[in-house]
Amino acid sequence: MPWRVAGAGLVAATFMIAAPVAAAAGADTRAPVALVAPAPSTLPSGLMGDAIRLGQRIVSDTQSTVKSYVGNGLTCANCHLDAGRQAYAAPLVGLTGLFPEYESRSGTVQSLEERINDCFLRSMNGRKLPSSGPEMVALLAYIAWLSQGVPTGIAVVGRGFSDIKAPARPDPARGKALYEEKCAACHGATGQGTPGATAGAFVFPPLWGPQSFNDGAGMARTSIAAPFVQTKMPLGSAGTLSDQDAYDIAAYFTAQPRPKYVPKTKDWSKGERPADAR
Numbered sequence: 581m582p583w584r585v586a587g588a589g590l591v592a593a594t595f596m597i598a599a600p601v602a603a604a605a606g607a608d609t610r611a612p613v614a615l616v617a618p619a620p621s622t623l624p625s626g627l628m629g630d631a632i633r634l635g636q637r638i639v640s641d642t643q644s645t646v647k648s649y650v651g652n653g654l655t656c657a658n659c660h661l662d663a664g665r666q667a668y669a670a671p672l673v674g675l676t677g678l679f680p681e682y683e684s685r686s687g688t689v690q691s692l693e694e695r696i697n698d699c700f701l702r703s704m705n706g707r708k709l710p711s712s713g714p715e716m717v718a719l720l721a722y723i724a725w726l727s728q729g730v731p732t733g734i735a736v737v738g739r740g741f742s743d744i745k746a747p748a749r750p751d752p753a754r755g756k757a758l759y760e761e762k763c764a765a766c767h768g769a770t771g772q773g774t775p776g777a778t779a780g781a782f783v784f785p786p787l788w789g790p791q792s793f794n795d796g797a798g799m800a801r802t803s804i805a806a807p808f809v810q811t812k813m814p815l816g817s818a819g820t821l822s823d824q825d826a827y828d829i830a831a832y833f834t835a836q837p838r839p840k841y842v843p844k845t846k847d848w849s850k851g852e853r854p855a856d857a858r
Contacts, residue, residue: 610731610733610734611734612734612735612736612737612739613674613730613731613734613735613736613737614736614737615665615667615671615673615674615736615737615738616673616729617665617673617726618725618726618728618729623725628721631714631717631718631721631722632718632721632722632725634714634715634718634721634722635718635719635720635721635722635723635725636663636722638656638715638718638719638722639655639656639657639660639663639664639672639719639722640655640656640657640663641655642654642655642656642657642704643655643778643780643781644778644781645715646709646715647780649700649704649706649707649708649709649715650700650704650705650706651704651705651706651707651839652704652705652706652786652790652791652792652793652794652839653773653780653781653782653785653786653791653792654703654704654705654782654785654786654791654792654793655781655785656699656704658785659703659799659808660672661812664722664723664726665726666738667736667737667738668738668740668741668742668807668808668811668812669738669741669808669811669812670740670741671736671738671739672722672723672726672727673726673727673730673736674726674727674730674734674735674736674739675692675723675726675727676692676720676723676724676727676730677727677730677731677732677733677734678733678734678735679691679692679695680692681695683695684848684850684852685847685848686698686847687848687849687850692720692723693711693716693720696709696716696719696720697709697711697716701796701841701843702793702794702796702797702798702841703793703794703797703798703799704793705792705793705794705797705839705841741804741807741808741811742807742810742811743807744806744807744810744823744826744827745823746806746823746824746827746828747823747824748824750802750806750824750827750828750830750831751828751831752828752831752832752835753832754828755827755828755829755830755831755832755833756832758821758825758828758829758832759829759832759833762813762814762821762825762829763787763813763814763829763833766783766784766814766815767784767785767786767787768784768786770789771786771787771788771789771792771833771836772786772788772789772791773785773786773787773791773792787833787836788833788836788837788838789836789837789838790838790839792838792839793838793839794838794839794840794841795838795839795840795841795844795858796841796843796844796847796858797841799834800834800838800858801834801854801856801857801858802827802830802831802834802856803854803856805830805833805834806823806826806827806829806830806831807826809821809826809829809830810822810823810825810826813826834856834858844858
């Protein structure tokens with residue numbers, strides 16, 4: 581079940597930037613529009629084009645571009661597949677016009693900059709990007725370029741992840757057996773991933789342990805991880821796992837040891853705490 585890097589695999593773990601939130605009173609309820617990422621040929625020239633390209637590189641190769649802000653072995657594209665251009669894999673397309681947005685976990689209305697930094701703190705187990713620094717500006721420029729043509733306030737089809745429910749209570753013991761059969765070849769028998777040629781980089785990312793996302797990340801929740809697993813894994817055979825299989829696998833690997841995110845004690849301070857929150 582490879583969760584692959586740089587355009588092929590899983591984990592910024594995430595409550596990924598693109599994860600939808602419950603509709604608040606007065607929220608736009610118009611139907612989502614098709615997800616259509618712009619062609620590379622439409623990239624502008626000059627400084628704006630340079631910023632967009634840097635933003636794309638940060639998403640696809642987080643380790644080499646913003647390593648000092650990352651505390652594990654993951655890259656943004658582990659969850660935001662195809663550099664944020666793939667439906668039901670936390671796409672970045674269309675996000676510019678959806679923020680600021682209420683987020684129940686923090687109990688606040690967040691800017692897109694805040695949402696990005698939440699990913700760095702949790703999914704990347706790292707630290708915040710400076711809000712006006714070139715890295716943050718580049719990410720915002722890239723997301724804005726991806727979002728061109730998407731009406732303000734309207735989501736794209738495939739925002740966040742698919743919506744699946746476990747037919748029965750998730751069974752982590754069964755999930756362990758399925759993990760060993762379907763996932764371990766790429767992610768390792770102990771979930772530590774497959775290292776790449778560059779030190780600190782992974783071909784297939786760690787699903788638990790010190791180089792994975794922390795316990796405050798959205799992907800540490802079974803109900804967030806399972807839809808990604810069912811829809812996108814195993815690599816090359818996506819969709820072959822049943823909903824129950826995906827939930828059982830997710831119940832197994834989300835319960836494994838991982839870095840602690842101490843500030844998560846303040847999460848859902850206004851209520852709405854999910855049953856599977858760590």
